[in-house]
Amino acid sequence: MSKKEKIVPITSAATDKGQSLKTNIIVTEKQQKSNEQNTKNFEQGVLYTITMEELYDTAFPPKVPIVDGLIYNGTYLFVGAPKVGKSFFMAQLGYHVSMGISLWDYKVNQGSVLYLALEDDFSRLQKRLSKMFGMESTSNFYFATMSKSLNEGLEEQLSKFMKEHADTKLIMIDTLQKIREVGGDRYSYSSDYDIVTKLKQFSDKHNVCVLVVHHTRKLQSEDSFEMISGTNGLLGAADGAFIMQKKKRTDNIAVLDIAGRDQADQKLTIEFDREHCVWNFKRAETELWKEPINPLLEAINLLLTKESPEWQGTATELVEKLPDMQIQANVVTRKLNVLNSRLLQEYGIQYENKRGHERKICLKRVADGKK
Numbered sequence: 001m002s003k004k005e006k007i008v009p010i011t012s013a014a015t016d017k018g019q020s021l022k023t024n025i026i027v028t029e030k031q032q033k034s035n036e037q038n039t040k041n042f043e044q045g046v047l048y049t050i051t052m053e054e055l056y057d058t059a060f061p062p063k064v065p066i067v068d069g070l071i072y073n074g075t076y077l078f079v080g081a082p083k084v085g086k087s088f089f090m091a092q093l094g095y096h097v098s099m100g101i102s103l104w105d106y107k108v109n110q111g112s113v114l115y116l117a118l119e120d121d122f123s124r125l126q127k128r129l130s131k132m133f134g135m136e137s138t139s140n141f142y143f144a145t146m147s148k149s150l151n152e153g154l155e156e157q158l159s160k161f162m163k164e165h166a167d168t169k170l171i172m173i174d175t176l177q178k179i180r181e182v183g184g185d186r187y188s189y190s191s192d193y194d195i196v197t198k199l200k201q202f203s204d205k206h207n208v209c210v211l212v213v214h215h216t217r218k219l220q221s222e223d224s225f226e227m228i229s230g231t232n233g234l235l236g237a238a239d240g241a242f243i244m245q246k247k248k249r250t251d252n253i254a255v256l257d258i259a260g261r262d263q264a265d266q267k268l269t270i271e272f273d274r275e276h277c278v279w280n281f282k283r284a285e286t287e288l289w290k291e292p293i294n295p296l297l298e299a300i301n302l303l304l305t306k307e308s309p310e311w312q313g314t315a316t317e318l319v320e321k322l323p324d325m326q327i328q329a330n331v332v333t334r335k336l337n338v339l340n341s342r343l344l345q346e347y348g349i350q351y352e353n354k355r356g357h358e359r360k361i362c363l364k365r366v367a368d369g370k371k
Contacts, residue, residue: 057334059337059353062343073208074239078213079228087117090117109169114172116147151181162206172211175212191233192233192234203239241259242256252271254279296327299322309364312363314360318361319332348365
């Protein structure tokens with residue numbers, strides 16, 4: 001689908017799928033175990049430390065994007081003025097992730113989605129979704145119109161949902177105001193920072209993306225991210241933010257500013273299709289920076305063929321398989337520890353560094369990469 005093409009109701013014959021669920025589950029399980037252990041250490045009051053050498057010698061589970069180049073696991077803010085079209089974008093994003101269909105030209109990794117539409121009712125959601133997507137539906141897109149606040153049991157509600165739906169990739173909360181803690185100082189830096197930190201701890205623990213809808217302030221600013229209602233504590237604690245702005249409320253054109261820890265800053269121009277109530281891509285003001293080809297990853301990609309999609313051996317044996325690389329065995333292991341996310345995303349190759357009597361490097365092609 002071209003970025004300029006309109007989004008229309010999608011048939012079940014669509015083949016534009018993201019990364020396989022099997023691959024996602026493999027990565028998610030490893031990440032979740034690591035995150036749960038870190039959380040347990042924190043709750044027990046343990047100051048867990050690691051040396052620089054241990055960092056390099058550790059293969060951390062790769063970060064898999066929810067929407068490639070746009071949004072990753074973590075906690076994000078989605079901010080805009082009232083009635084600017086935020087809820088339509090949430091429904092559109094949730095539909096595409098749950099269906100595994102690219103959003104514009106951005107590939108998604110399919111998984112279940114939970115949308116807390118706390119300012120809506122089910123009747124309104126039914127009408128909105130049918131107008132956007134026709135009668136094509138999915139059993140992986142879940143909705144709730146009521147929830148507890150963050151200090152009254154929301155985390156327990158979300159944890160139970162995650163336990164029942166382990167493949168969940170995205171949780172959308174619309175809006176932040178609806179889950180704010182009851183009582184106390186609502187609008188101080190510390191309270192703003194605390195509420196997003198709690199959501200981030202949840203998203204990190206469960207290896208999921210939590211996207212929180214919020215409003216902009218009336219005061220204009222040259223920096224769009226300074227227009228987030230509340231204090232800087234909200235953005236300071238979040239992994240990233242989307243700011244949706246229009247010049248006039250009645251305009252169909254909006255600008256989407258994106259910033260985050262795991263992606264380059266972007267500015268997208270999108271257009272609202274009032275007939276289908278979906279957002280269509282117009283143009284990107286900034287081109288995504290692409291990392292240059294890495295010779296080691298390219299060599300490993302050539303090593304794994306259709307006939308031999310797996311390889312296992314020591315670092316020394318791998319170096320012997322890559323004579324043109326001129327690299328030492330201990331260095332190749334550390335480089336792969338650092339580059340394993342790129343290896344999976346760009347080439348569809350899963351990397352493991354197994355410890356036993358002797359360390360073994362395991363390489364397996366599990367999906368089609370970008371290359």
